Amino acid sequence: MDRKLEDYEIENLLSWLDKIPFSRPKRKLRRDFSDGVLVAEVIKHFFPKFVDLSSLTVPFSSREEKLRNWSLLNRKVFPKLDFYVPEEVISEVVLSSPGAIEPVLSTLREKIDRKLADIASKKPILDNVDIKTLEKTPEAIHEVEARILAQLAKMKIDEENIQKTMKQKVVVESCYTVREPTLLRQFIFEKDQVILDLQEVVKILQTKVEKLEHLLELKDIRIDQLTKINASNGFNLTL
Known part of the structure; x- marks a missing residue:
């Protein structure tokens, strides 16, 4: 998750995100996803029962509220996808540090694809x-x-x-x-x-x-x- 993505990987990731209907427009990736809300919306798009958006703090929140959102996702949502974001990575994401959110979203995408394939195989x-x-x-x-x-x-x-x-x-x-x-x-x-x-x-x-x-x-x-x-x-x- 700490690996820097190549340009083509980022373009591929952005194309994938463009297919997901978000509650607010995407302008700058590292800021849009810093509070964890749009990350939760990504998961809810594919697995509606996995996450309750009402439990998250609304966007444009303080650093503490952003950390709370990520902590909640780490404890109650990400485990359903065998996914976990380390605290040091979350801190960088919350601060909108360049290059912090892309590897997280890329790994999340892999986990989602794997879960979808796993569910399909059980049919x-x-x-x-x-x-x-x-x-x-x-x-x-x-x-x-x-x-x-x-x-x-x-x-x-x-x-x-x-x-x-x-x-x-x-x-x-x-x-x-x-x-x-x-x-x-x-x-x-x-x-x-x-x-x-x-x-x-x-x-x-x-x-x-x-x-x-x-x-x-x-x-x-x-x-x-x-x-x-x-x-x-x-x-x-x-x-």
Whole structure:
């Protein structure tokens, strides 16, 4: 994060920022982002539930208020992206020092891209299943059902493993005490990050389970419809 960006990297970063709708016009990067508010808006653009903008002090604030904003982001928002800005870097950013904010924003962009890719990778294959598939033949319906059940089974195993991991970490972390302040802050940061990541995965799995169960309900309804149609046409349909 302390690396100075090349000109082309800064241009690329500015192009990325231009695509984000901010609450106020961007005029000078190092001043616009010094209070942390626009940084929070960047995160909220991609992850609306990650940050509450009302908890931050309004722009054009004092140095103390700017530091408060950054401290709040470091404690409650950045960990959700596995991101952390050192205090010495924050001090430079708050003072609008030349070249201080660009590496922070560049690293933040990398973390955001990584988080988006991680979320995308957790989407079940069945997200791509067209509901119209359930309007086809009984064989197609059974194929969808088999895929849904397999996905549900995998999700159940994943969730059980996550819960087990969370319990294990609590036990391990309770077996010792970190006394040095710097190590303690890092220890707490890493612990909270692991918990947040695991909780996020659990939420995603729970949402997917609900969607898959809904697909199963639609499958059952369609089977009933096909059974009635075939019965009315004099066919004996065995599913």
